[in-house]
Amino acid sequence: MNxxxxxxxxxxxxxxxITKMTVSxxxxxxxxxxxxxxxxxxxxVENQGFVQNRAPSLMSKAITNTIGVVIPSLSNQVxxxxxxxxxxxxxxxxxxxxxxxxxxxARVEERKVAMLLSYRVxxxxxxxxxxxxxxxxxxxxxxxxxxxxxxxxxxxxxMAVGMDHQRASYDTVSEMVRRxxxxxxYLAARLDNRTRLRQKGYEQAMWDAGLTPSSVATxxxxxxxxxxxxxxxxxxxxxxxxxVFCTNDDLAIGAMQYCLEKGIRVPYxxxxxxxxxxxxxxxxxxxxxxxxxxREQIGIKSAELLLAAISGSRxxxxxxxxxxxxxxxxxx
Amino acid sequence: MNxxxxxxxxxxxxxxxITKMTVSxxxxxxxxxxxxxxxxxxxxVENQGFVQNRAPSLMSKAITNTIGVVIPSLSNQVxxxxxxxxxxxxxxxxxxxxxxxxxxxARVEERKVAMLLSYRVxxxxxxxxxxxxxxxxxxxxxxxxxxxxxxxxxxxxxMAVGMDHQRASYDTVSEMVRRxxxxxxYLAARLDNRTRLRQKGYEQAMWDAGLTPSSVATxxxxxxxxxxxxxxxxxxxxxxxxxVFCTNDDLAIGAMQYCLEKGIRVPYxxxxxxxxxxxxxxxxxxxxxxxxxxREQIGIKSAELLLAAISGSRxxxxxxxxxxxxxxxxxx
DNA sequence: ACTTGAAATGTTACTTGTAACATACTGTTT
DNA sequence: AAACAGTATGTTACAAGTAACATTTCAAGT
Numbered sequence: 199m200n201x202x203x204x205x206x207x208x209x210x211x212x213x214x215x216i217t218k219m220t221v222s223x224x225x226x227x228x229x230x231x232x233x234x235x236x237x238x239x240x241x242x243v244e245n246q247g248f249v250q251n252r253a254p255s256l257m258s259k260a261i262t263n264t265i266g267v268v269i270p271s272l273s274n275q276v277x278x279x280x281x282x283x284x285x286x287x288x289x290x291x292x293x294x295x296x297x298x299x300x301x302x303x304a305r306v307e308e309r310k311v312a313m314l315l316s317y318r319v320x321x322x323x324x325x326x327x328x329x330x331x332x333x334x335x336x337x338x339x340x341x342x343x344x345x346x347x348x349x350x351x352x353x354x355x356x357m358a359v360g361m362d363h364q365r366a367s368y369d370t371v372s373e374m375v376r377r378x379x380x381x382x383x384y385l386a387a388r389l390d391n392r393t394r395l396r397q398k399g400y401e402q403a404m405w406d407a408g409l410t411p412s413s414v415a416t417x418x419x420x421x422x423x424x425x426x427x428x429x430x431x432x433x434x435x436x437x438x439x440x441x442v443f444c445t446n447d448d449l450a451i452g453a454m455q456y457c458l459e460k461g462i463r464v465p466y467x468x469x470x471x472x473x474x475x476x477x478x479x480x481x482x483x484x485x486x487x488x489x490x491x492x493r494e495q496i497g498i499k500s501a502e503l504l505l506a507a508i509s510g511s512r513x514x515x516x517x518x519x520x521x522x523x524x525x526x527x528x529x530x
Numbered sequence: 531m532n533x534x535x536x537x538x539x540x541x542x543x544x545x546x547x548i549t550k551m552t553v554s555x556x557x558x559x560x561x562x563x564x565x566x567x568x569x570x571x572x573x574x575v576e577n578q579g580f581v582q583n584r585a586p587s588l589m590s591k592a593i594t595n596t597i598g599v600v601i602p603s604l605s606n607q608v609x610x611x612x613x614x615x616x617x618x619x620x621x622x623x624x625x626x627x628x629x630x631x632x633x634x635x636a637r638v639e640e641r642k643v644a645m646l647l648s649y650r651v652x653x654x655x656x657x658x659x660x661x662x663x664x665x666x667x668x669x670x671x672x673x674x675x676x677x678x679x680x681x682x683x684x685x686x687x688x689m690a691v692g693m694d695h696q697r698a699s700y701d702t703v704s705e706m707v708r709r710x711x712x713x714x715x716y717l718a719a720r721l722d723n724r725t726r727l728r729q730k731g732y733e734q735a736m737w738d739a740g741l742t743p744s745s746v747a748t749x750x751x752x753x754x755x756x757x758x759x760x761x762x763x764x765x766x767x768x769x770x771x772x773x774v775f776c777t778n779d780d781l782a783i784g785a786m787q788y789c790l791e792k793g794i795r796v797p798y799x800x801x802x803x804x805x806x807x808x809x810x811x812x813x814x815x816x817x818x819x820x821x822x823x824x825r826e827q828i829g830i831k832s833a834e835l836l837l838a839a840i841s842g843s844r845x846x847x848x849x850x851x852x853x854x855x856x857x858x859x860x861x862x
Numbered sequence: 863a864c865t866t867g868a869a870a871t872g873t874t875a876c877t878t879g880t881a882a883c884a885t886a887c888t889g890t891t892t
Numbered sequence: 893a894a895a896c897a898g899t900a901t902g903t904t905a906c907a908a909g910t911a912a913c914a915t916t917t918c919a920a921g922t
Contacts, residue, residue, distance in 0.1 A: 204650065204672060206878060217902055222879060232900060247667030252648040254879035256585035257907040269604075272613055278605035281631075294645050297629045299613075313626050316584040317649070318536070335579030340536060422813035452813045459815045478810070481754035481784045483791045538908060549872055554909060564870060586909030589877040 205248050214238055225250060256318050264294045265321045265504060266314030270302045270390070271419075275476050276493050277325065280347060283497020284323060291505055293320075300326070302390050302419070308333045315340050321504040327351040327358075327391055343507035345500040348493075349392060350517055357507070359500045359518045363392050366489050366522040367399025370471060371443050375407040377530060379441035379469050384413035385428045385453060386445045387420030393445045396473060400443055412436060420445065425452020433460075441469035441530070447476045447488055454482060454529060469530040485527030492520045537580050546570055557582060588650050596626045597653045597836060598646030602634045602722070607808050608825050609657065612679060615829020616655060623837055625652075632658070634722050634751065640665045647672050653836040659683040659690075659723055675839035677832040680825075681724060682849055689839070691832045691850045695724050698821050698854040699731025702803060703775050706862060707739040711773035711801050716745035717760045717785060718777045719752030725777045728805060732775055744768060752777065757784020765792075773801035773862070779808045779820055786814060786861060801862040817859030824852045 207218035214221075216235065224231050224239045231239070242248065256262055265288060269277040281297070288295055296319060298310035308330045314322065315336055322337065322344045337344055337355060344356040351358055374382055384400045386393050397413060404411035414432045416424055425448055432439060432453075444450035450472030454464055462468050464484055472479055472488040479486030499518055506512065539550035546553075548567065556563050556571045563571070574580065588594055599616060601609040613629070620627055628651060630642035640662045646654065647668055654669065654676045669676055669687060676688040683690055706714055716732045718725050729745060736743035746764045748756055757780055764771060764785075776782035782804030786796055794800050796816055804811055804820035811818030831850055838844065 208878075218879075219903085220901060223901090226880085230900075235900080244664075244667075247664065247669070247671035249644050249647040249668050249672065251589070251650060251878060253585045253588035253650065254877080254907080256588075257583070257878085257909090258880050259907090271610065272601075272604055273607040273610035275605040278603070281604055295630075297631070298627075299629070312581055315581040318583060318585065332576075332579065335576075336581050337579070339579035340581065422810045426813050451810070455813050455815050478754045478783070481758050481787050483787050540908075550909075551873080552871060555871085558910085562870075567870080583908060586877080586907080589879095589908090590910050591877090 204251065205246055206251065210239060210242050210248065213242060261320055261508070262318050263292055264296055264317065264319045265323065265501075265508075266296045266298070266311070266317075266319040267323045268298050268300055268307055268310050268314070269325050270300050272299050276474055276491065279493040280325065280497040280500075283494035284501040285497075286494075287498055287501035287505065293505065302326070302388065304328055304330050304333070308336075312336060315342075320508045321345075323347055323500050323504060324355075327354075329355070343504055343512075345504050347496050347500045348491075349395070350519055354516060357500075357503050357516050357518075359496050359503065359520065361491060361496075361520055361522045363395040364399035364402075366491075367396040367443070367473075368403045369399075370489055370524065371400045371403035372407065374441050374443065374469055374471060374530060375403065375409065377469070379530075380409060381436065381438045382409070382411075382441040382443055382469075383432045383436060383439050384411065384443050384445070385425065385432065385449050386413055386415040387424055387428075387449060388417060389415065396445050420448045422448050422452040422455070425449035425454075426456040427452075429453035429456040433462075439468065441471070444470070444472045447472035447474050447479045447486065450486055450488065450529075451478055451482060454484075454486065465528065465530050471530055475525045479527065480525070482527075482529075484529045486525075487527040487530045488525050490523045490525055492522065495520050536583065537578055538583065542571060542574050542580065545574060593652055593840070594650050595624055596628055596649065596651045597655065597833075597840075598628045598630070598643070598649075598651040599655045600630045600632055600639055600642050600646070601657050602632050604631050608806055608823065611825040612657070612829040612832075615826040616833040617829075619830055619833035619837065625837065634658070634720065636660055636662050636665070640668075644668060647674075652840045653677075655679055655832050655836060656687075659686075661687070675836055675844075677836050679828050679832045680823075681727070682851055686848060689832075689835050689848050689850075691828050691835065691852065693823060693828075693852055693854045695727040696731035696734075698823075699728040699775070699805075700735045701731075702821055702856065703732045703735035704739065706773050706775065706801055706803060707735065707741065709801070709862060711862075712741060713768065713770045714741070714743075714773040714775055714801075715764045715768060715771055716743065716777070717757065717764065717774050717781050718745055718747040719756055719760075719781060720749060721747065728777050752780045754780050754784040754787070757781035757786075758788040759784075761785035761788040765794075771800065773803070776802070776804050779804035779806050779811045779818065782818055782820065782861075783810055783814060786816075786818065797860065797862050803862055807857045811859065812857070814859075814861075816861045818857075819859040819862045820857050822855045822857055824854065827852050 207221040210221050211218040300307040311333050321342050324346050325348050327349050346358045348360045350360045401411040414428050442453050450470050454470045457464050457468050464470050472486050475488040475490040479488050539553040542553050543550040632639040643665050653674050657679050659678050659681050678690045681692045733743040746760050774785050786802045789796050789800050796802050804818050807820040807822040811820050
């Protein structure tokens with residue numbers, strides 16, 4: 199079974215003794231086609247499982263009604279919510295999403311952006327702020343609008359929607375200190391930019407409280423078992439820890455489990471705080487305290503801005519801070 | 531900043547006083563282009579961030595070097611591994627992946643398949659076995675090869691790679707009984723086909739052991755908090771439970787946490803077994819016993835079969851069972 | 863000097879849907 | 893009967909790469 203020569207508008211037109219133009223109209227402005235003709239076309243389309251070839255309209259039309267989205271990971275609830283937010287806007291607007299993932303690697307992002315641009319997407323949403331120069335070059339050349347989602351880079355490529363990770367971190371760690379923690383350690387996995395920003399906020403908060411920041415990191419990407427390992431390492435390296443601030447909930451859960459295993463009581467002996475407020479943290483005993491990131495809102499706002507820019511009506515504001523909040527659990 | 535009229539091969543050719551055919555060759559078979567010319571083209575491509583328009587080649591070439599992949603969810607480690615497996619094969623072979631997600635909904639799958647087919651992908655990998663008739667129609671019409679990954683449907687659309695969920699379930703529950711469980715309850719979230727198959731296996735194992743199966747289900751999609759809720763419900767409804775078999779690890783973790791909270795000791799008072807063997811289960815105390823699904827292998831095999839079929843060399847075998855194993859934790 | 867052949871580049875026609883404009887046909891109004 | 897509006901459909905040219913074949917160029921072999 200080879201790839202068949204696919205059915206075309208012309209094939210349908212021939213079968214009905216009309217021209218492909220009428221069939222083309224059937225799809226784009228059906229009310230312009232006589233009801234009888236419409237039904238005859240519909241019948242063939244149904245029976246034969248006809249799907250239009252998108253290529254010619256990519257060529258002849260300026261707008262393709264597609265946007266490209268590059269997320270770093272396919273298994274992170276954070277980006278799932280982000281994409282959900284995006285789709286809630288793009289789908290009713292008749293836009294398709296081409297999705298790609300970069301594995302947190304700027305060179306992979308470059309490859310994926312090139313692929314998306316080869317399909318002449320009308321806009322891009324990226325979830326990272328560090329890009330290769332080739333990526334930047336290609337995007338500039340294409341002239342399409344871009345939203346960088348999640349962070350608030352100092353000089354965005356174009357537009358940015360996100361929150362201030364460093365500040366969220368600063369505030370949260372400050373509150374840990376206010377609640378009595380004196381030796382808070384920062385646990386970090388593979389260092390992407392958001393991890394670094396959160397670390398900065400943590401360090402600042404510690405210095406400002408007259409305390410000394412210390413962190414434990416792993417080059418592996420974050421996971422529950424890495425969280426365990428980091429907690430073990432932290433306990434080995436430092437002997438007066440009374441709190442850990444984790445770059446995300448995966449690590450926090452792992453850390454909390456390790457404490458449980460070693461008889462370290464959370465929060466009495468050890469405060470554990472995470473970032474992102476995933477569902478898992480809510481199911482834990484004790485319930486995890488975590489920074490809530492407005493990821494679905496970020497997706498919605500990003501898509502709205504992008505569609506506005508595509509249709510030519512840009513906001514003068516380029517950067518949108520959607521803030522953050524906190525789920526207060528029982529882990530601090 | 532509007533979408534610019536994008537740079538074309540012709541533009542580059544004009545700038546160098548050659549024809550676009552030579553520039554086209556530069557991309558497809560660079561060794562056929564004189565070194566000097568090659569370098570002149572390269573310079574422009576680099577400087578201007580040129581990206582080829584894919585549309586014309588979608589039209590003029592039979593093969594597009596792309597495959598479409600539809601996964602049900604963007605936040606499930608299971609499908610992340612599957613896609614990783616797929617890409618490990620397709621990328622070195624020069625194939626791009628167009629990714630879409632269906633949210634476990636056959637009508638959304640239909641929309642996404644239509645979108646992918648409109649780009650004339652050379653093959654499809656789907657992760658579900660229940661499709662709308664329109665989906666089936668469109669795929670049949672296109673004539674491209676399809677792999678259904680994860681399960682082993684009785685009559686696959688085309689090819690299938692996966693494992694026997696019912697059997698894995700049967701064996702695992704049988705082992706729970708052998709270890710002394712007498713009142714095992716099945717916990718299920720939103721009923722997709724795999725959940726149903728696992729339930730069947732569970733029920734069969736219970737009947738075969740002379741025991742009565744009972745289950746607790748929720749229409750919501752699975753999550754850790756749903757796991758807690760289901761465990762609560764199970765304990766309310768049935769008063770002699772000594773084990774739960776969960777349709778996946780999310781539910782199992784939630785269930786285990788609920789037990790912990792209520793002072794029910796796992797595994798002494800209650801055995802908890804999950805499905806998929808995610809990292810989180812390994813970080814739990816007690817470590818979760820779970821069925822290991824060979825998802826990366828499924829991805830690899832699916833991609834291999836698909837690429838083989840695209841290049842015209844099909845295996846006679848249509849269905850591939852990659853088996854399963856078990857991580858034995860401390861939760862049974 | 864002449865042939866040969868391989869390397870480099872060019873020419874032409876084709877892919878399929880769509881914008882823009884043109885035409886045919888119907889029934890209604892004056 | 894002529895004019896007209898409105899609906900339905902048709903005609904033509906075009907988008908940007910590529911397959912297939914054609915041509916040019918130039919050094920090597922006789």
